[in-house]
Amino acid sequence: MLRVRFAPSPTGYLHIGSARTFIFNWLYARHNGGTVVLRLDDTDVERNTQVSVDSIFDGLNWLDLGWDEFYRQSDRLALHAAAAETIRQKGLAYRDFTPARAEDEVASEPAGGWLFNPGMRELSAEESDRRAAAGEPFVLRFRVPREEKHVVAFADGVFGKQTKLAKDIEDFALLRSNGMPTYHLASCADDVDLKITQIIRGQDHLTNTFKHVLIFEALGGDIPKFAHLPLLIAPDGAKLSKRKHGPVVSVTTYRDAGFLPHAYVNFLCLLGWSPKNDREQMTRQELVDAFGFEGINRSNAVVNFSEESPIDAKALWLNGQHLRSMPLEELLPLIRSSLPPQDDEERFRLAVDAVRQRFTSLHDFATRGKGYFSDDFEIDPVALDKLNQPQAREILRELGERLEAQPEFSEAICEAELRKLAEERGVKPGLLINASRAALSGQAVGPSAFLVFACVGRQRVIERLKKV
RNA sequence: GGCGCUAUCGUCUAACGGUUAGGACAGAGCCCUCUCAAGGCUUAAAUAGGGGUUCGAUUCCCCUUAGCGCUACCA
Numbered sequence: 001m002l003r004v005r006f007a008p009s010p011t012g013y014l015h016i017g018s019a020r021t022f023i024f025n026w027l028y029a030r031h032n033g034g035t036v037v038l039r040l041d042d043t044d045v046e047r048n049t050q051v052s053v054d055s056i057f058d059g060l061n062w063l064d065l066g067w068d069e070f071y072r073q074s075d076r077l078a079l080h081a082a083a084a085e086t087i088r089q090k091g092l093a094y095r096d097f098t099p100a101r102a103e104d105e106v107a108s109e110p111a112g113g114w115l116f117n118p119g120m121r122e123l124s125a126e127e128s129d130r131r132a133a134a135g136e137p138f139v140l141r142f143r144v145p146r147e148e149k150h151v152v153a154f155a156d157g158v159f160g161k162q163t164k165l166a167k168d169i170e171d172f173a174l175l176r177s178n179g180m181p182t183y184h185l186a187s188c189a190d191d192v193d194l195k196i197t198q199i200i201r202g203q204d205h206l207t208n209t210f211k212h213v214l215i216f217e218a219l220g221g222d223i224p225k226f227a228h229l230p231l232l233i234a235p236d237g238a239k240l241s242k243r244k245h246g247p248v249v250s251v252t253t254y255r256d257a258g259f260l261p262h263a264y265v266n267f268l269c270l271l272g273w274s275p276k277n278d279r280e281q282m283t284r285q286e287l288v289d290a291f292g293f294e295g296i297n298r299s300n301a302v303v304n305f306s307e308e309s310p311i312d313a314k315a316l317w318l319n320g321q322h323l324r325s326m327p328l329e330e331l332l333p334l335i336r337s338s339l340p341p342q343d344d345e346e347r348f349r350l351a352v353d354a355v356r357q358r359f360t361s362l363h364d365f366a367t368r369g370k371g372y373f374s375d376d377f378e379i380d381p382v383a384l385d386k387l388n389q390p391q392a393r394e395i396l397r398e399l400g401e402r403l404e405a406q407p408e409f410s411e412a413i414c415e416a417e418l419r420k421l422a423e424e425r426g427v428k429p430g431l432l433i434n435a436s437r438a439a440l441s442g443q444a445v446g447p448s449a450f451l452v453f454a455c456v457g458r459q460r461v462i463e464r465l466k467k468v
Numbered sequence: 469g470g471c472g473c474u475a476u477c478g479u480c481u482a483a484c485g486g487u488u489a490g491g492a493c494a495g496a497g498c499c500c501u502c503u504c505a506a507g508g509c510u511u512a513a514a515u516a517g518g519g520g521u522u523c524g525a526u527u528c529c530c531c532u533u534a535g536c537g538c539u540a541c542c543a
Contacts, residue, residue, distance in 0.1 A: 206537070302480080317493055
């Protein structure tokens, strides 16, 4: 049984890179009939916050993909401690009583790097036990093999065969001096316990994987398969950070900008993955069907944004594509809450379908499209120019009278009446067409004017024309 | 510094060792037209540099350069 996991640590908002990792995990699981495990990696008590937990769920829920099982690492501390003890008893880890190094000390490390603190690896079991029993604080470190030729290797689903000399790996920590597990230990112990079969995560963990292989081996049992994803970076080549790049890094920004969840998922999929057939706009099912590691790239992908256009233009385009082509049924619930109650469902559907053709954001319905869904709307300045053409207002009022006198109301009737009136008054139909769109919708741009009549509906058309 | 990974248009990407190096977004132009979109057509735009291997290299190998990652009692 295939099992994948997404393991965010709650120290911020849901980062778009994390969101993409989640999506790829989800797609891989769905493609292969596997299980998606969501695990909160919250062993860093210093940095975890509830606000962050909430915002991660916010983002995940918005993506609307769901997951199958949920765990938090902080509930599983006993398991981690047991795993650490197992490794220590096998002689594969030792206590290090050296005090923690200060930040600046780490930065000014001598060339050649640091592998382990002198003396600690060789401490006798007796002395180690004695000092521990006396309450002296220690970190538990993995005893990395020091044989010259010892190679640690694994096959990565994206990057292929990876090898590294064990002598280049430092004796990393398993347990902190406060007894809490480190990320490496907790993550591997949980992966084993949760029977994760495939780990899909960011490439920033590619080199950590050598350490994880060592831990998995020490713990015994099957080692999961790995697949690392290229990172998402900013146009300046730096990794995306809130401090440096602002809200572009948070998924909630896209939700708040009026993105369709699926359109954004689709966009993120195209960053670092390709179905290799030039397809770009894809449904969820198409993504599931097409997804595989073969399509994943090995180089980092730039999220394209700038101060003038803070959101990647391709994301905007893709959102527009989905907005116009998705089933109307699925779109309606997404916009209804931002609009006043609608009195005529059929007309509402007609209007939404008409205006969506030129919208790119969910917000457009309540802003640019307001005249179609509410009586309380402003006339756009450009639209006002069209309305202020000589004779326009007066003829429009007349048109209102005539439509009121008609027993029937339809797109065709409106067109016939408008054209007839234009001819009688000796003005170009275009004058009235543009002026009526302005008067009826408040917008200088929009669907074909006669469709606008139908979208607004008989009663409102007459009202709006007569009081123009 | 050490170790690891990567390198095709501005951006996302495609190309069994043989293509006029393809597509998309963004840009420019044209068409369509009652406006604006959409759509259609056209256009500009790339194999980081240097060595190999090969009849032939974007593709395989090496070096250089650049970028990124790891090198914490963060994850």
